[in-house]
Amino acid sequence: xxxxxxxxxxxxxxxxxxxxxxxxxxxxxxxxxxxxxxxxxxxxxxxxxxxxxxxxxxxxxxxxxxxxxxxxxxxxxxxxxxxxxxxxxxxxxxxxxxxxxxxxxxxxxxxxxxxxxxxxxxxxxxxxxxxxxxxxxxxxxxxxxxxxxxxxxxxxxxxxxxxxxxxxxxxxxxxxxxxxxxxxxxxxxxxxxxxxxxxxxxxxxxxxxxxxxxxxxxxxxxxxxxxxxxxxxxxxxxxxxxxxxxxxxxxxxxxxxxxxxxxxxxxxxxxxxxxxxxxxxxxxxxxxxxxxxxxxxxxxxxxxxxxxxxxxxxxxxxxxxxxxxxxxxxxxxxxxxxxxxxxxxxxxxxxxxxxxxxxxxxxxxxxxxxxxxxxxxxxxxxxxxxxxxxxxxxxxxxxxxxxxxxxxxxxxxxxxxxxxxxxxxxxxxxxxxxxxxxxxxxxxxxxxxxxxxxxxxxxxxxxxxxxxxxxxxxxxxxxxxxxxxxxxxxxx
Amino acid sequence: xxxxxxxxxxxxxxxxxxxxxxxxxxxxxxxxxxxxxxxxxxxxxxxxxxxxxxxxxxxxxxxxxxxxxxxxxxxxxxxxxxxxxxxxxxxxxxxxxxxxxxxxxxxxxxxxxxxxxxxxxxxxxxxxxxxxxxxxxxxxxxxxxxxxxxxxxxxxxxxxxxxxxxxxxxxxxxxxxxxxxxxxxxxxxxxxxxxxxxxxxxxxxxxxxxxxxxxxxxxxxxxxxxxxxxxxxxxxxxxx
Numbered sequence: 001x002x003x004x005x006x007x008x009x010x011x012x013x014x015x016x017x018x019x020x021x022x023x024x025x026x027x028x029x030x031x032x033x034x035x036x037x038x039x040x041x042x043x044x045x046x047x048x049x050x051x052x053x054x055x056x057x058x059x060x061x062x063x064x065x066x067x068x069x070x071x072x073x074x075x076x077x078x079x080x081x082x083x084x085x086x087x088x089x090x091x092x093x094x095x096x097x098x099x100x101x102x103x104x105x106x107x108x109x110x111x112x113x114x115x116x117x118x119x120x121x122x123x124x125x126x127x128x129x130x131x132x133x134x135x136x137x138x139x140x141x142x143x144x145x146x147x148x149x150x151x152x153x154x155x156x157x158x159x160x161x162x163x164x165x166x167x168x169x170x171x172x173x174x175x176x177x178x179x180x181x182x183x184x185x186x187x188x189x190x191x192x193x194x195x196x197x198x199x200x201x202x203x204x205x206x207x208x209x210x211x212x213x214x215x216x217x218x219x220x221x222x223x224x225x226x227x228x229x230x231x232x233x234x235x236x237x238x239x240x241x242x243x244x245x246x247x248x249x250x251x252x253x254x255x256x257x258x259x260x261x262x263x264x265x266x267x268x269x270x271x272x273x274x275x276x277x278x279x280x281x282x283x284x285x286x287x288x289x290x291x292x293x294x295x296x297x298x299x300x301x302x303x304x305x306x307x308x309x310x311x312x313x314x315x316x317x318x319x320x321x322x323x324x325x326x327x328x329x330x331x332x333x334x335x336x337x338x339x340x341x342x343x344x345x346x347x348x349x350x351x352x353x354x355x356x357x358x359x360x361x362x363x364x365x366x367x368x369x370x371x372x373x374x375x376x377x378x379x380x381x382x383x384x385x386x387x388x389x390x391x392x393x394x395x396x397x398x399x400x401x402x403x404x405x406x407x408x409x410x411x412x413x414x415x416x417x418x419x420x421x422x423x424x425x426x427x428x429x430x431x432x433x434x435x436x437x438x439x440x441x442x443x444x445x446x447x448x449x450x451x452x453x454x455x456x457x458x459x460x461x462x463x464x465x466x467x468x469x470x471x472x473x474x475x476x477x478x479x480x481x482x483x484x485x486x487x488x489x490x491x492x
Numbered sequence: 493x494x495x496x497x498x499x500x501x502x503x504x505x506x507x508x509x510x511x512x513x514x515x516x517x518x519x520x521x522x523x524x525x526x527x528x529x530x531x532x533x534x535x536x537x538x539x540x541x542x543x544x545x546x547x548x549x550x551x552x553x554x555x556x557x558x559x560x561x562x563x564x565x566x567x568x569x570x571x572x573x574x575x576x577x578x579x580x581x582x583x584x585x586x587x588x589x590x591x592x593x594x595x596x597x598x599x600x601x602x603x604x605x606x607x608x609x610x611x612x613x614x615x616x617x618x619x620x621x622x623x624x625x626x627x628x629x630x631x632x633x634x635x636x637x638x639x640x641x642x643x644x645x646x647x648x649x650x651x652x653x654x655x656x657x658x659x660x661x662x663x664x665x666x667x668x669x670x671x672x673x674x675x676x677x678x679x680x681x682x683x684x685x686x687x688x689x690x691x692x693x694x695x696x697x698x699x700x701x702x703x704x705x706x707x708x709x710x711x712x713x714x715x716x717x718x719x720x721x722x723x724x725x726x727x728x729x730x731x732x
Contacts, residue, residue, distance in 0.1 A: 264594040268580065275582045275624065337578035340543045342567040342595045409582065410626075482547040489577065 041120060045127040052132070061132050062207070063200070070199035073156055074181045080117055080160035081178060082284065095235075105231045109224060112161065113154060121153030141207055148206045148213035151220045158223035165230050261344055265351035272330055273355075276409035279323065279330065286319035286359070290366055297374045305443050305451070308377050309435045312384025315367050317392055319359040321431055324396035325403070327352050328477075332406040332488035339485060345474050349397060353470075356393040360385055376448075383455040384435065390459030392431050394469040399427050401477045404487025493520035496648065496680050497542060502551035504537055504704075512537050512548070512704045521647075524674045524681035526695035528688065528720065530727060533701040535684045536574060539652050542682075543572055555648070568596070571646030573637035573654070581626035585618045585636045588625060589643060596644045603643070610639045613665050630657045638666065642673075649673075649681045655690050663690065670694055688724075692717040 052061035094104050126146060134142035163177060188195040205212045273279040296311050323330075331338060338348075364385045371378045435455055442451035462469075477484075497519040504512035512534045519525060529535050540546040542553050544560040552559050555566040572578065580588055593603035607619065613635055618628075625636055634657050641649060654670075655663050671694035673679055685691045691698075698716060700708035700723065708723065710716070 261594065264591060268583070268591060271587070272582055331580075334577055334580045336540075336543075336545055336574065337580065339545055340567060340570070340572050340578065341592065342564070344595075345564070482545070485545050 041123050045124060048124070048128050049131045060136065062136065063204075065128065065132070066203045066206075067196040067200050069152075069203050070195050071185075073152060074185070076117075076121065076153070076156045077160050077163075078178055078181065080156060081163055101235055102232070105228055105235075109158075109227055109231070113157060115157075118153040118157055121156075122150065125149040125152065137207060140210060144210050144213050145206045148203075148216045151213070151216035154220040155216070155223055158220070158227050162223065162227050162230065165227065260347070262347040262351050262354070265343070265348055266354055269351060269355050272409075273323070278407065278409050282319060282322045285322060286363060287366075289315060289318040290363065293367065293370050293374070293377075297370070297377070305380065305448055306436060306439075308380035309384050309439060309455070310432060312377075312381035313388060313392070313432055313435060316360045316364040316381070316385045317388040317431065319363060320356045320388060320393060320396060321428055323359070324356050324393065325400060325427055326407055327356075327397060327400035327403075328484065329400070329403045329405060329407045329488070330409065333409065335485055335488045339481060345477070346470060349470055349473055349477075352397060353393055356396065357389045360388045360393070379449065379452040383452040383459070386456045386459035386463075387435050390462040391434065394462070394473070395431065396427070398469075398473050398476060401473060401480055401484070404480075404484045406488050406490060493523065495519070496521045496556060497682075498554045499542070500551050500554075502541065502548050502553070504534075504541060504546065504548050510704050512541065514538075514551075514704075514706060517699075517706065517709075519680060519682065521680055522678045523697055524670075524679075524683070524695045525697045525699060526691035527682060527684040527699050527701060528686070528691070528724075529684075529701035530724070532703070534704040535701055536652055537704075538701065539572070539574055539650055539682070539684070543570070543574075543650065566648075569647040570650070571641035571644065571648070572650040573634075573641040574650075574652040576633060576637070578637055578640070579625050579633060582624055584622060584624055585628070586620070588636065588640060592640055592643055598644070606643050606645070607639065609669070610635075610642075613639070613662060613669070615662075631659060631662065634658060635662065647679060649679055649683075651681070651683045653684055653686065655685055655687050663687075667693055688717060688720050692720065 049061060052064045055061075056064045095101065126149065129142055129146045129149065133145045137145075167175075184193070184195065187193050205215075273283060292315060293311055296307060328335075364381070367381070371381070438455050438458060439451040442448075442454060495518045499514050499517040501516070502512060502514040503510060527535050527538070537546065541548050542555075542560070544553070547561070552561070554560070555570070558565060560566055580591070583591065589603050589607060590600055593600070593606070598606075611619075617632055618636060618639075625633060628636065634654070638651065638654055641651060654666060658666065667690050670681065670683070674681060674694050674696075681695075683691060683695065692712065695712065697711050698708065698720065699706060700720070
């Protein structure tokens with residue numbers, strides 16, 4: 001049974017993946033994170049019906065649910081697009097076996113259904129039917145609804161997979177569809193169209209006619225076939241690789257390169273960020289975190305002055321914290337070249353500082369709309385920005401000189417802990433909570449504005465000590481450079 | 493002859509094993525030196541030590557009388573290529589050369605001029621190509637690295653296995669280039685190779701390294717190639 005053998009291989013691949021080869025501390029941490037997520041989902045399934053009952057003022061809980069289902073689906077597709085892995089490239093080793101190509105593709109496509117995201121969808125949707133639909137509309141319609149709902153994660157799964165695939169093999173950019181989804185969301189927000197109405201139109205037939213669920217499954221199967229067709233059409237492996245590699249050099253930074261050495265190094269660093277998977281993920285995460293204040297500031301419990309600084313540091317500093325920790329390790333692949341070339345060290349670190357500080361300023365500017373929505377957050381956020389630039393950036397550069405683990409830039413995306421040690425988690429703590437120590441006393445005395453002024457002033461003083469910090473960082477770098485270079489030469 | 497690089501009392505120990513043990517060694521200005529030795533002889537370790545990438549356990553490396561670990565000045569006149577970690581792989585070759593030029597205060601036009609001698613070596617596959625260095629073949633990556641080392645007219649050139657991975661035509665071209673460079677300029681070359689034929693062609697001095705020790709240090713003569721071949725053949729014979 002060759003199919004069974006392949007399943008065995010998949011199992012081994014899973015359990016022998018680098019994830020399970022991590023250090024014990026990270027394993028425990030990720031395990032706890034997984035448990036937390038799972039328990040949150042389970043909790044949600046109990047709370048969800050209550051939420052929808054409370055939302056339904058003059059209508060029913062399931063009607064409200066139906067009207068927001070399309071939001072969920074769009075969000076689901078976007079998340080999957082960014083987080084879910086495309087399994088195509090794993091197929092290469094099987095293409096040389098005597099198995100039929102069609103068998104391999106079917107295996108790969110159908111196997112991909114069993115993943116965390118789909119499980120999440122099913123766990124979320126099915127208990128809801130049990131608690132809301134069946135008691136209110138009876139078992140018959142309840143079953144119809146459940147059967148229909150089962151198809152939804154499958155549809156969004158194959159939809160996201162298709163977007164990712166088509167992007168690899170053609171010039172089409174799946175990101176445009178995502179942009180379209182976001183645009184529709186915006187139009188809905190402005191009241192130009194009503195996604196709720198559309199959602200009702202699409203999903204309310206589930207209550208009326210008993211076999212509507214088959215329609216959703218027909219769509220799901222069609223999505224499957226479309227994916228299968230695409231795979232068959234591009235069954236030669238180079239179709240998938242060429243798309244990955246032939247991408248022409250993006251971004252021209254002539255204006256930066258014309259200037260001094262610092263700008264040339266800076267331009268290189270920007271290219272590094274834009275041209276590598278791993279760093280691009282950090283960029284996306286930074287933009288994603290921009291929505292954090294929405295979660296925090298709408299919750300009155302978390303709306304205290306302490307949290308304002310925490311969020312301020314987090315929002316403007318997330319890219320810096322994420323990226324800055326590995327500031328030197330990003331260049332691990334070319335580190336020997338860096339050491340033997342005439343790269344002036346002061347300018348080198350200066351350029352890195354510009355990147356870090358620049359990212360803070362950009363994220364701060366992008367978060368300006370919040371200042372109009374929520375009162376009294378401009379000062380704490382601004383003080384946090386100064387703190388990020390004046391204290392955290394130097395701290396990160398200094399900490400980065402201790403990092404000697406190689407990073408493979410092409411292996412991207414979330415949940416990639418390559419190059420990460422326990423130190424990386426420790427580093428994040430003083431960055432985020434350091435300001436608390438500074439503002440604790442004035443805030444405890446109820447003097448908010450004084451707290452912000454102290455935080456800002458101390459940060460400005462730190463900035464004035466620029467040369468002093470730089471000297472320390474460079475001295476540390478030189479002291480450790482043999483160790484660092486040796487570490488980077490080891491295979492990751 | 494003027495000494496340009498001098499090593500004194502150099503040792504490097506990994507674990508229990510002495511991988512480098514050189515009491516004294518001088519490199520002379522304008523003299524090209526071929527370094528040979530089987531795998532594990534310590535060639536790359538020697539190169540890395542000269543380039544201040546590895547801190548020796550004892551001893552120092554002086555370039556023009558200044559210890560390499562105390563100054564950055566040698567970097568302005570030293571070109572080197574050991575492996576891919578000397579490249580910046582997310583740049584295109586053109587961007588890489590422009591960046592190297594920039595570090596020497598050159599503008600793009602200067603870089604363009606300096607690249608002309610490499611055109612035949614590149615065979616139209618390197619420049620004006622939008623591919624990133626990481627997506628080039630091993631051979632083309634090597635060409636980029638070698639050109640990068642030679643680009644800014646170095647006084648000292650250090651190349652580790654420059655002929656490996658190159659196609660036959662490119663090997664011939666590179667040998668020609670290095671030979672011309674040796675004849676026409678004052679450059680000091682230190683080049684390692686497993687291909688004895690290539691380096692006996694243009695190197696004036698030969699160093700044979702074996703388990704971290706210098707076992708031969710000779711100037712080129714008529715029978716150098718035969719002697720080297722005899723030496724390496726003796727290595728595979730059972731010990732007498």
